[in-house]
Amino acid sequence: MVPMTDDVLRYTAFATTPAGGNPAGVVLDASALDDDAMLKIAAGLGYSESAFVTPGPDPRDARTRNLRFFSPKAEVSFCGHATVATAVALAERHGTGDYLFHTQAGEVPVTVDRGDGVLRATLTSVAPHVEDVTGDDLTEALAALDWPAADLDPALPPRIAYAGARHLVLAAATRGRLADLAYDFERLAALMHRLELTTVQLVWRESDFVFHVRDPFPVGGVVEDPATGAAAAAFGAYLRTLGLVPRTAELTLHQGTDLGRPGELTVTLREGDARVRVSGAAVPIP
Incomplete structure (x- = not known):
């Protein structure tokens, strides 16, 4: 039925x-x-x-x-x-x-x-974790994205982060690099299937607590996800685990701008609680 x-x-x-x-x-x-x-x-x-x-x-x-x-x-x-x-x-x-x-x-x-x-909802993730990505897998991801390694931000090293689903976090050194997204759909999908990734979380850091993000999602049959709460939770865990933000922090993630569907995700980290909170509004589509 x-x-x-x-x-x-x-x-x-x-x-x-x-x-x-x-x-x-x-x-x-x-x-x-x-x-x-x-x-x-x-x-x-x-x-x-x-x-x-x-x-x-x-x-x-x-x-x-x-x-x-x-x-x-x-x-x-x-x-x-x-x-x-x-x-x-x-x-x-x-x-x-x-x-x-x-x-x-x-x-x-x-x-x-x-x-x-x-109406605004705040979800609390399952327990997150962060793991290294091998050099070969990173090289393949960059090749599929057509991103030179020199375009990465060395202050935000590549990792795989999980808070309910697995995401490869890659940081662009400039907003222009993040905006220029034209990747090999099948090649990236193959790597993501092998690594059991849900999206690739591409990020650019605007300031200490403000980020712009994009999420290719070829394994789901979608070129790009306009706003990705699971990846936002994983990214919050990534930042805290690597000591890139205070253990108690509120982060703002801007996503969807490059697709013409701007959205805003709030990520909250709390001292003494490994879980990550992600907040945002939602409205019906007529």
Whole structure:
């Protein structure tokens, strides 16, 4: 069974207008759907990910749900923007406050509040970690991106970061380097499949706590993700692990500008808590 069109909600996350941020499909009751049906819906929408909700351990509890994510090509372990979109969709129906999602990556608490007439969700990641990337894999990634090694920022060394999904973090030395993105889709996809990466998190540091980011997503069948909450969480863990920001910090990530879909993600780090918080608004797409 595939839901009727009206059963598939459309939201954009990390923006306050439908023209910005990252669109996601949301199915609030996917109980009757099998994996093939969910993948078909995600592929039909063409968004980088769509979210599918089923009842949690207590079906009567509207605030604890199971949540799965599908790109147009495959299931994804965790997706931040679709989590934010789902939380806001539920809050519109059940009120603001705390929600808990059971995902393939683990439990993800989300708090939704309202400010200036817009609902905003803050997700708390699963426990993150950061690992080295081999020289050969880095060389292959740069070749697929057509980025000379000299264009990297030596102050932000390449790493693979995880906070629910794996992302290769590469830092551009200039904003112009980040803006000029024309990569070999199949070559980068092959490397990402081998390393089990969800996106490549390309970043440029504007100031101590402000970054511009882009996320190629060929493994999901999408050239670029407009706003990537999972990568933002992983990037926050990366910065803290490498001592590049204070252990308590609030970071602003600008994403989607180069695609004409500007969005803003807030990443919060807390001393004594390894998990990373990612916040953003979400609004329905008419």
